[in-house]
Amino acid sequence: MSKETVTIIDNRTGKEVELPIVQATQGPSVVDIGKFYQETGLFTYDPGFLSTASCDSAITFIDGDNGILQYGGYSIESLAEQSNFLEVSYLMLNGELPEKEQQEKFSDIITHHSMLNESLRNFFHSFYHDAHPMAIMVGVVGSLSAFYHDSTDINNPRHREIAAHRMIAKMPTIAAGCYKHSIGEPLVYPDNNLSYTGNLLKMMFSVPCEEYQVDPVAEKALDLIFILHVDHEQNASTSTVRLAGSSRANPFACIASGIAALWGPAHGGANEAVLSVLEEIGDVSQIPKYIARAKDKTDSFRLMGFGHRVYKNYDPRAKIIRTMCHEVLEKLGHRHDPLFELALRLEEIALKDEYFIKRKLYPNVDFYSGLIYKALGIPTNMFTVMFAIARTVGWVAHWTEMISAEGQRIGRPRQLYVGPKQRDYISIDKR
Numbered sequence: 001m002s003k004e005t006v007t008i009i010d011n012r013t014g015k016e017v018e019l020p021i022v023q024a025t026q027g028p029s030v031v032d033i034g035k036f037y038q039e040t041g042l043f044t045y046d047p048g049f050l051s052t053a054s055c056d057s058a059i060t061f062i063d064g065d066n067g068i069l070q071y072g073g074y075s076i077e078s079l080a081e082q083s084n085f086l087e088v089s090y091l092m093l094n095g096e097l098p099e100k101e102q103q104e105k106f107s108d109i110i111t112h113h114s115m116l117n118e119s120l121r122n123f124f125h126s127f128y129h130d131a132h133p134m135a136i137m138v139g140v141v142g143s144l145s146a147f148y149h150d151s152t153d154i155n156n157p158r159h160r161e162i163a164a165h166r167m168i169a170k171m172p173t174i175a176a177g178c179y180k181h182s183i184g185e186p187l188v189y190p191d192n193n194l195s196y197t198g199n200l201l202k203m204m205f206s207v208p209c210e211e212y213q214v215d216p217v218a219e220k221a222l223d224l225i226f227i228l229h230v231d232h233e234q235n236a237s238t239s240t241v242r243l244a245g246s247s248r249a250n251p252f253a254c255i256a257s258g259i260a261a262l263w264g265p266a267h268g269g270a271n272e273a274v275l276s277v278l279e280e281i282g283d284v285s286q287i288p289k290y291i292a293r294a295k296d297k298t299d300s301f302r303l304m305g306f307g308h309r310v311y312k313n314y315d316p317r318a319k320i321i322r323t324m325c326h327e328v329l330e331k332l333g334h335r336h337d338p339l340f341e342l343a344l345r346l347e348e349i350a351l352k353d354e355y356f357i358k359r360k361l362y363p364n365v366d367f368y369s370g371l372i373y374k375a376l377g378i379p380t381n382m383f384t385v386m387f388a389i390a391r392t393v394g395w396v397a398h399w400t401e402m403i404s405a406e407g408q409r410i411g412r413p414r415q416l417y418v419g420p421k422q423r424d425y426i427s428i429d430k431r
Helices: 036-040 076-082 085-094 100-111 118-126 133-147 157-183 196-205 216-229 236-245 251-262 270-281 284-295 316-331 338-352 354-358 365-375 380-403
Strands: 005-009 016-022 060-063 068-071
Touching: 016 036, 068 076, 068 085, 068 316, 076 216, 076 316, 085 100, 085 196, 085 216, 085 380, 100 157, 118 133, 118 157, 133 157, 133 251, 133 380, 157 196, 157 251, 157 380, 196 216, 216 316, 216 365, 216 380, 236 251, 236 380, 251 380, 270 284, 270 338, 270 365, 270 380, 284 338, 316 338, 316 365, 338 354, 338 365, 365 380
Parallel strands: none
Antiparallel strands: 005 016, 060 068
């Protein structure tokens, strides 16, 4: 711990309170307020945790002002260009990029853990025929501990590793099962001869009566999207996983809690909202009207897919995925689809409009990922499910980091109480 401190003067008592500063390896350091209540009798107040670090972590670094995203110290640009999803997954779980033999072993483990227990496969049929895929995913993932309870001893490092591998491996199978059930088609078994994303595509789009060939463009696009969505520091769903995990809940329950948080439209549903906005705009000729509405402070309309809460510069993931988006639209023949023409025209206008430039409201990763999913034939109600597949790696990495840390305690945020003061109970006949 650094010897640097911050001194706060309590105006009520004149007492000086010294709080230690903990240094970060990158980004802002933090003031340790662990003894603040003990010294002053006050809590700190930070709704939404906008200025509060809830933990220390060595997994992901974000510098929103300069548009920097790193996994384990590696820039997202270098990983997106040179790596693949499973290699990045190994990095997130182990803190280092694998050697060739390590990567081959890890990939083999993930590939051969992709099947589900047959009873668990039958569980899909218990859901209503038109249940939302995210509702099914929350239920199925939460039930994994009932089928794989041989790896739920969170104090056992080997159990933690097995649980992590199982969740990463089985998530595409579960996601594809959610989709197949929602459209009334039979669930497809995984194929160990295919890549992680190739296998997902086959399980989602193949049918027993026809041969299926994985489109390499779709396979490559999904691998890239998954790399970009692996982790994003202490977002709402990751924080939820950590908070649930701090209670010593089993890992499957913790990941299910993350999926539930991701389901919220303000979090994982953003790329679905992009498509809704595009459909509302409807035609290129209507863009000026909706741009004007977006600028009008009295109008509730929001141009989804532009700007980001963390990045006050161009989202680095958006720069990467933009190229892939254009490639997918070109190679899959969607370039002249009215919806995609509308999206590309909207992107062009926003990148040149002074209002958007001044406020740094650039297209974000959700803008482009939604377009890619749409081009690949993935329905909008599956967008957040796809997000969950990739983010499972980050959730598992954070859960493992938290559980294995020394002195880990259950999360217990405090509150500012603003309700009634103590009142006397009055019997019902006298009220």
